[in-house]
Amino acid sequence: MAKKWEEMTPDEKQEALFARWMAPKDPAGNDLKYQSPKAEKAFKERITRIKDAIQMKKLPDRVPIFVAPSFFPVYYAGITPQEAMYDYDKCRMAFKKFVVDFEPDGNLGAYVPGPGKFFEILDYKLYSWPGHGVPPEQSYQCNESEYMTAGEYDALIDDPSNFFSNTYLPRVFGKLGGFQMLPALTGILEIYGVAINFIPFGLPPVQATYKALFEAGAEALKWMGAMGAWNADITAAGFPLIAAGFTKAPFDVIGDTLRGTRGIMVDMYRQPDKLLEAMERLTPLMIKMGVGTAKLVGHPVIFIPLHKGADGFLSDEQFKKFYWPTLKKVMMGLIAEGVVPMPAAEGHWDSRLAIMSDLPKGKTLWMIDQSNIANAKKTIGKVGCLFGNVPSDLLVVGTPEQVKDYVKNLIDTCAKGGGYIVSNGAFFDQAKPENVHAMVDAAREYGAYK
Amino acid sequence: MAKDLSKTLADLKEDEAVAIVRERLNAGEDPLRILDDASRAMETVGKRFSSGEYFIPDLVYSGEILKSINELVKPKLAKGGAARKGGKVIVGTVAGDIHDIGKDIVVFMLDVSGFEVYDLGVDVPAKKFVEKIKESGAPIVGLSGFLTLAYDAMKQTVQAIKDAGLRDKVKIMIGGGQITDEITKFTGADAYGKDAVAGVTLARKWSGAK
Numbered sequence: 273m274a275k276k277w278e279e280m281t282p283d284e285k286q287e288a289l290f291a292r293w294m295a296p297k298d299p300a301g302n303d304l305k306y307q308s309p310k311a312e313k314a315f316k317e318r319i320t321r322i323k324d325a326i327q328m329k330k331l332p333d334r335v336p337i338f339v340a341p342s343f344f345p346v347y348y349a350g351i352t353p354q355e356a357m358y359d360y361d362k363c364r365m366a367f368k369k370f371v372v373d374f375e376p377d378g379n380l381g382a383y384v385p386g387p388g389k390f391f392e393i394l395d396y397k398l399y400s401w402p403g404h405g406v407p408p409e410q411s412y413q414c415n416e417s418e419y420m421t422a423g424e425y426d427a428l429i430d431d432p433s434n435f436f437s438n439t440y441l442p443r444v445f446g447k448l449g450g451f452q453m454l455p456a457l458t459g460i461l462e463i464y465g466v467a468i469n470f471i472p473f474g475l476p477p478v479q480a481t482y483k484a485l486f487e488a489g490a491e492a493l494k495w496m497g498a499m500g501a502w503n504a505d506i507t508a509a510g511f512p513l514i515a516a517g518f519t520k521a522p523f524d525v526i527g528d529t530l531r532g533t534r535g536i537m538v539d540m541y542r543q544p545d546k547l548l549e550a551m552e553r554l555t556p557l558m559i560k561m562g563v564g565t566a567k568l569v570g571h572p573v574i575f576i577p578l579h580k581g582a583d584g585f586l587s588d589e590q591f592k593k594f595y596w597p598t599l600k601k602v603m604m605g606l607i608a609e610g611v612v613p614m615p616a617a618e619g620h621w622d623s624r625l626a627i628m629s630d631l632p633k634g635k636t637l638w639m640i641d642q643s644n645i646a647n648a649k650k651t652i653g654k655v656g657c658l659f660g661n662v663p664s665d666l667l668v669v670g671t672p673e674q675v676k677d678y679v680k681n682l683i684d685t686c687a688k689g690g691g692y693i694v695s696n697g698a699f700f701d702q703a704k705p706e707n708v709h710a711m712v713d714a715a716r717e718y719g720a721y722k
Numbered sequence: 723m724a725k726d727l728s729k730t731l732a733d734l735k736e737d738e739a740v741a742i743v744r745e746r747l748n749a750g751e752d753p754l755r756i757l758d759d760a761s762r763a764m765e766t767v768g769k770r771f772s773s774g775e776y777f778i779p780d781l782v783y784s785g786e787i788l789k790s791i792n793e794l795v796k797p798k799l800a801k802g803g804a805a806r807k808g809g810k811v812i813v814g815t816v817a818g819d820i821h822d823i824g825k826d827i828v829v830f831m832l833d834v835s836g837f838e839v840y841d842l843g844v845d846v847p848a849k850k851f852v853e854k855i856k857e858s859g860a861p862i863v864g865l866s867g868f869l870t871l872a873y874d875a876m877k878q879t880v881q882a883i884k885d886a887g888l889r890d891k892v893k894i895m896i897g898g899g900q901i902t903d904e905i906t907k908f909t910g911a912d913a914y915g916k917d918a919v920a921g922v923t924l925a926r927k928w929s930g931a932k
């Protein structure tokens with residue numbers, strides 16, 4: 273008899289999530305119908321290949337291949353980022369063309385552009401996007417700022433969800449101003465005074481916010497419908513998505529979009545204890561976010577973009593004190609629930625690789641950008657599966673021969689014993705299509721395990 | 723006698739540094755001398771960053787302390803600051819890209835190395851670089867960019883400078899996480915700096931050679 277989730281070991285949970293990934297459902301919740309028996313076979317082979325690479329117990333049949341771009345599929349299909357953000361069908365078409373043409377074992381889905389109309393409805397301030405501060409042919413831009421002030425750590429630590437709803441969200445969404453007036457519903461305990469708590473919902477700014485939310489929710493649903501159909505379509509054709517969703521390192525949660533880079537760095541000096549406490553407070557939330565998504569989607573892999581712990585950003589001491597402890601806790605929390613964390617070591621992480629190798633084997637999947645790949649193999653590569661390292665500049669200005677040589681070299685360096693997946697190292701927008709083909713072809717050509 | 727401002731600031735002791743400035747201002751000292759000490763401290767900070775002793779948070783924090791000091795000193799300042807001797811440099815993140823952390827460090831390091839830096843910010847259209855070159859006469863331009871889209875934007879910026887007939891009047895350096903020698907060739911820039919220290923070295927070389 274199948275065990276209950278709570279009774280399973282982390283290994284069993286991981287197996288259960290892999291099994292769900294292997295048995296996809298359509299958007300209505302029924303077993304997905306594949307395009308053909310061949311597609312079904314390809315889908316299962318691809319996941320088995322990726323699973324073997326991740327678990328590091330046995331060799332895959334060949335080195336798996338990921339292609340993990342940013343806006344490349346949009347440009348490749350000849351549409352603009354603006355079209356991709358506003359016309360969900362065009363977006364689907366572009367990302368499908370990308371997957372079908374390059375046939376990666378793993379792809380990132382069609383989520384990168386996101387729903388432009390939705391951002392418009394809520395007046396999203398955190399990003400500028402095509403038609404809203406950015407020309408139609410460019411990708412969106414993050415507007416870094418102090419969306420949380422230096423004096424607000426206590427509010428965040430005290431009640432993170434209240435801080436997000438009542439303080440942070442009204443700052444990053446122009447239309448969520450009404451949230452500032454939201455009552456703490458934990459005050460509703462007895463009949464006495466109950467109604468008083470609900471007064472804000474009668475006030476015009478709050479009602480306006482809810483109106484915007486209804487509209488935004490409907491648009492989000494529409495977009496998600498398109499994405500769900502895309503996922504089903506691409507899965508039916510035999511192509512798995514690499515990840516179910518994402519979570520973040522607590523240092524990056526605060527350093528990217530709450531306090532910002534400047535803010536968090538000054539806090540490291542002026543109020544280090546508050547910063548450390550806030551990161552601890554966010555840790556269980558980041559674990560829940562990852563575990564929740566993995567279980568909802570039925571897919572073990574959760575992406576964690578790593579930003580401000582890269583080489584140069586922090587000294588070794590600062591990294592060990594501020595960045596790694598809570599990131600490690602997040603990863604261990606995910607692993608305990610059978611989830612496979614997929615940190616992307618963006619840029620250079622050479623000085624961190626050894627420190628981050630302190631993890632159980634066969635539980636993680638690392639995207640390596642420009643770190644020395646031989647070193648990565650000798651450090652985190654001992655415990656986790658690596659992918660990436662084909663450089664962006666090579667994909668843009670190199671020749672297919674150069675790309676092939678690069679990939680061959682990567683396979684020689686990393687593929688021995690398993691635990692390596694050929695892939696680009698950074699989320700690229702531009703590339704010569706023939707170079708992307710060369711990367712995929714080279715992996716097929718040189719990647720067989722005999 | 724107050725403690726050494728240059729040293730306290732370079733060692734990032736904020737409270738002490740600010741206290742010293744207050745004391746010296748109260749004693750009626752020439753604000754320019756205080757700023758002089760402060761800029762010597764920033765030079766030290768820059769050196770420590772070059773040698774790998776300091777990291778980005780240290781630079782950012784030193785900048786914050788300097789800001790507080792400037793705020794104290796400014797009201798007492800007659801007018802104008804110390805003249806810059808290193809020459810003029812224009813720096814900006816190219817169109818379509820908003821990554822500014824690397825660019826800010828380049829600006830910081832050029833500044834503490836004595837250059838007069840025009841920081842054009844992020845997502846800077848090619849024509850803004852051209853206008854600034856015309857207006858300031860700066861002989862050195864630094865383009866920063868991290869996205870693959872920035873490769874094209876850099877190329878277009880170099881082209882726009884050429885089209886404006888200014889290409890032989892300026893040296894152009896580029897930089898940013900994903901920039902390499904190959905990309906330098908692709909964009910038509912003169913050189914690339916793998917970090918801010920390399921940027922300063924290039925700027926020194928180019929301004930000295932003139």
Ligand code: B12
Binds near residue numbers: 411414699828865919
């Ligand atoms: C921080 C960061 C962000 C922040 C930006 C915050 C900000 N205010 O800048 C946020 C989270 C907002 C962000 C967003 C995005 N990012 Co980003 N980001 C990074 C990250 C992690 C660090 C970049 C950085 O600031 N480095 C710090 C500096 C100090 O390091 P450095 O490179 O060593 O800097 C030195 C040199 O480059 C040099 N230098 C820099 N400029 C110049 C100029 C001159 C003239 C000279 C001489 C030298 C020089 O001197 C610097 C100091 O020594 C990198 C990955 C990485 N680690 O590099 C990705 C990265 C740059 N981002 C990337 C992407 C794709 C994005 C997004 C498009 C992702 C998305 N789909 O949402 C968005 C959109 C951004 C946009 N449209 O512009 C990709 C680019 C991929 C590529 N080129 O192929 C990267 C490489 C991540 C990856 N591996 O995929 N990002």
